[in-house]
Amino acid sequence: MxxxxxxxxxxxxxxxxxxxxxxxxxxxxxxxxxxxxxxxxxxxxxxxxxxxxxxxxxxxxxxxxxxxxxxxxxxxxxxxxFAPAIPHSIRLLRALRQRGTPVFALSNFGDQTFDLAERMYPALTEFDRRYISGRMGVIKPDARIYEQVEADCGLPPSALLFTDDRAENIEAAAARGWQTHLFDAPETLAARLIAERLLTPEEAE
Known part of the structure; x- marks a missing residue:
């Protein structure tokens, strides 16, 4: 689950x-x-x-x-x-939080550039946990970054659904037992979240 x-x-x-x-x-x-x-x-x-x-x-x-x-x-x-925002994706993030599902960030991002990004896009401050490679000292798809996420959040790999636009990052997560979704558009992510019963069709619009 x-x-x-x-x-x-x-x-x-x-x-x-x-x-x-x-x-x-x-x-x-x-x-x-x-x-x-x-x-x-x-x-x-x-x-x-x-x-x-x-x-x-x-x-x-x-x-x-x-x-x-x-x-x-x-x-x-x-x-x-680093622009513009993808509004539908941000709506999905917020809809998940509204439903009480924790949302984490796992991103290859510099420390200082992420500070800048947060000022540009306040939605990036809304995650329950943020795993930023420049602060962790390791980048995707290195297995160590996924290990650090698991250790910090305390959830088993099978309880995590990870979406990323790069196949190698998805494959590395799947190899550890994470559930994954290769992102190509917010509409297909919305469909996956509906299929997993994490959101209703109305919430995923």
């Missing part, structure tokens, strides 16, 4: 689209080179694992002066990347 619903944040509750900033100014090949070859994606993983936000971006820009202006956008225009 499900005792709590665990939400990823980026692309589940709030859109996370760095491409929104880079695509108007870089060709696709140049953007992919910046993210994958130069290592912008790896830099963000370091922030998600606990590295300081501003200092990490500044240091990375200094190491790659030819790309420094584009790298600094990660800090200077981060709020444009």
């Amino acid at each position: 499900i005792k709590a619903v665990v939400f990823d944040i980026g692309n589940v509750l709030i859109e996370w689209r760095p491409e929104r900033v880079y695509d108007p100014i870089l060709a696709p090949a140049a953007r992919d080179h910046l993210f994958d070859t130069i290592g912008l994606a790896a830099m963000n993983e370091a922030i998600d694992a606990g590295a300081p936000f501003a200092a990490t971006v500044a240091a990375f820009a200094a190491r790659h002066p030819d790309h420094a202006a584009h790298i600094r956008l990660w800090h200077d225009r981060w709020t444009d990347m």
